[in-house]
Amino acid sequence: MREEEKFKIPIGPQHPALKEPENFSLALKGEKIMGVEIRLGYNHRGIEKAAEARTYVQDVYLLERVCGICSHAHSTCFVQAVEEIAGAQVPKRALYIRTLIAELERIHSHLLWLGVAGHEIGFDTLLMYTWRDREIVMDILALLTGNRVNYGINTLGGVRRDINKEEIETINNGVDILEERTKYYIEVATQETTIIKRLSGVGILSREDALELDAVGPTARASGVKRDIRHDDPYAAYAEIDFNVITDDHSDVYGRTVVRVKELMEAYKIVRQCLKDMPDGPITVKVPRKIPVGEAISRYEAPRGEDVHFVKSNGTEYPERVKVRAPTLANLRAVKHMLKDRFLADMPIVVAAIDPCFSCTDRLISVENNGSRDKQFLTWEALRNYSIEWHRDKGIDFTELNKNFRKRLGSI
Amino acid sequence: MRPGKMFGEILCSLFKKPATNMYPAEKLDMPKNFRGKIVFDPAKCIGCKLCMKDCPSGAITINKVGEKQFEAVIDLSKCIYCAQCVDSCPKKALEATKEVELAQLDIKKLKVVFGANPKSDAKE
Ligand code: SF4
Numbered sequence A: 001m002r003e004e005e006k007f008k009i010p011i012g013p014q015h016p017a018l019k020e021p022e023n024f025s026l027a028l029k030g031e032k033i034m035g036v037e038i039r040l041g042y043n044h045r046g047i048e049k050a051a052e053a054r055t056y057v058q059d060v061y062l063l064e065r066v067c068g069i070c071s072h073a074h075s076t077c078f079v080q081a082v083e084e085i086a087g088a089q090v091p092k093r094a095l096y097i098r099t100l101i102a103e104l105e106r107i108h109s110h111l112l113w114l115g116v117a118g119h120e121i122g123f124d125t126l127l128m129y130t131w132r133d134r135e136i137v138m139d140i141l142a143l144l145t146g147n148r149v150n151y152g153i154n155t156l157g158g159v160r161r162d163i164n165k166e167e168i169e170t171i172n173n174g175v176d177i178l179e180e181r182t183k184y185y186i187e188v189a190t191q192e193t194t195i196i197k198r199l200s201g202v203g204i205l206s207r208e209d210a211l212e213l214d215a216v217g218p219t220a221r222a223s224g225v226k227r228d229i230r231h232d233d234p235y236a237a238y239a240e241i242d243f244n245v246i247t248d249d250h251s252d253v254y255g256r257t258v259v260r261v262k263e264l265m266e267a268y269k270i271v272r273q274c275l276k277d278m279p280d281g282p283i284t285v286k287v288p289r290k291i292p293v294g295e296a297i298s299r300y301e302a303p304r305g306e307d308v309h310f311v312k313s314n315g316t317e318y319p320e321r322v323k324v325r326a327p328t329l330a331n332l333r334a335v336k337h338m339l340k341d342r343f344l345a346d347m348p349i350v351v352a353a354i355d356p357c358f359s360c361t362d363r364l365i366s367v368e369n370n371g372s373r374d375k376q377f378l379t380w381e382a383l384r385n386y387s388i389e390w391h392r393d394k395g396i397d398f399t400e401l402n403k404n405f406r407k408r409l410g411s412i
Numbered sequence B: 001m002r003p004g005k006m007f008g009e010i011l012c013s014l015f016k017k018p019a020t021n022m023y024p025a026e027k028l029d030m031p032k033n034f035r036g037k038i039v040f041d042p043a044k045c046i047g048c049k050l051c052m053k054d055c056p057s058g059a060i061t062i063n064k065v066g067e068k069q070f071e072a073v074i075d076l077s078k079c080i081y082c083a084q085c086v087d088s089c090p091k092k093a094l095e096a097t098k099e100v101e102l103a104q105l106d107i108k109k110l111k112v113v114f115g116a117n118p119k120s121d122a123k124e
């Protein structure tokens, strides 16, 4: 097809299906998507660079904030890498607590996704009920760690908080309720006509394509690829835990829904095992402030897929280099493939189906000047002056306001 | 396949109490491990400044105000409430409270000074 026959529409960077900034440029012919261009970088925060300027202790909290939903994934992934370089033997009890929190996080993340998916297909009833039930696991997380998000449970060499008998009971009770509810959601997902009709055949990713495009997490597993770091390269206490890797062969958004709801059931199983088998003992081991020279890669199965951290140390208290590869980045190529030749109306749910986290993905920002004459690079100052002039032309003058504002800022 | 699978659930909900709380009229208790506003006890502080060193956001400053007397300045707008300072302090001079309602209209009030004299209350 010739270039001019296509109609290009930009979706994003504001609200491309989710409340996170990313730009999808879709080439359409009628309702059909002929090509997709994805532009990343709208929420680049410079976390990797900031990590180099902070000590390892401080970095645990910084990297935890790569993502709000899978914060434990990022902080565990980072501390694992540092512990490996330092050669620290993390106590068993700490590893079990990490696993426990990891699975509780997966439960809250998958329930959250189920709600978001319902919302994207206009089934807000599902959103309301899943999010109500999600509060149970949020309360458990708050009880164990102190906060609902950014748990701050990890520290170099172990965990910061122990867990006692009463807490174990509360978790068990909470998990029992959640299990009942999840059974109900599995029924809903497998019987409700609206869900099945809306999600089947949408965003198809065949097994071959999933392998070729390196899909990760539930996206890959819903295409029949048995890929799960917890199973393939066990970390924390997963080597001692008995669980199934859920796969499905629907290869579409419906399959991804099924994988996630079934994974919830596995997560309950893992939580119970963790609580039952948790050994006694210390929860931390001392890790020196100065980490010896070395480098390590750490992998972690976040709720969205494989999360990778690379840490290089240089013998000081500060890391030489920290590299983060969030799972969404790995799945974006698959999204491009899934959107092609599909309808525009399917775009929100197809994008939402990988459970994207765009802000976590952004590792750099690139400014392009694509050669057209009316495009130019402006420095921040020039852009500011341009904007002031532009408004003045329209009869709006912010000078006074600005002065007042500066005065207030100056007085702090 | 069954359309309206969630219909029963919705009907039941009509007769249930709301799942939400009437905040701010009704306030929830924070969990016991909660990390809220950090408070400082000058009587215990030895001025080692480990808390300053480990604070990820540079929110806490310890100033020497006299012989073996230290005051702490905590910038609530910078603090990420991680409580690493509490863990780092060898003398347990810092403590995380359950206080969460820390928003202020006046930005100056976000800087909390805990004076070196333990008798006087924390000035704001
Ligand atoms: S709670 Fe965290 S951010 Fe706040 S002062 Fe303490 S160490 Fe700094």
Ligand code: SF4
Pocket: B044, B045, B046, B047, B048, B049, B050, B051, B052, B062, B088, B089, B090, B091, B092, B093, B094
């Ligand atoms: S770590 Fe504790 S004792 Fe040391 S300066 Fe900070 S508050 Fe004082």
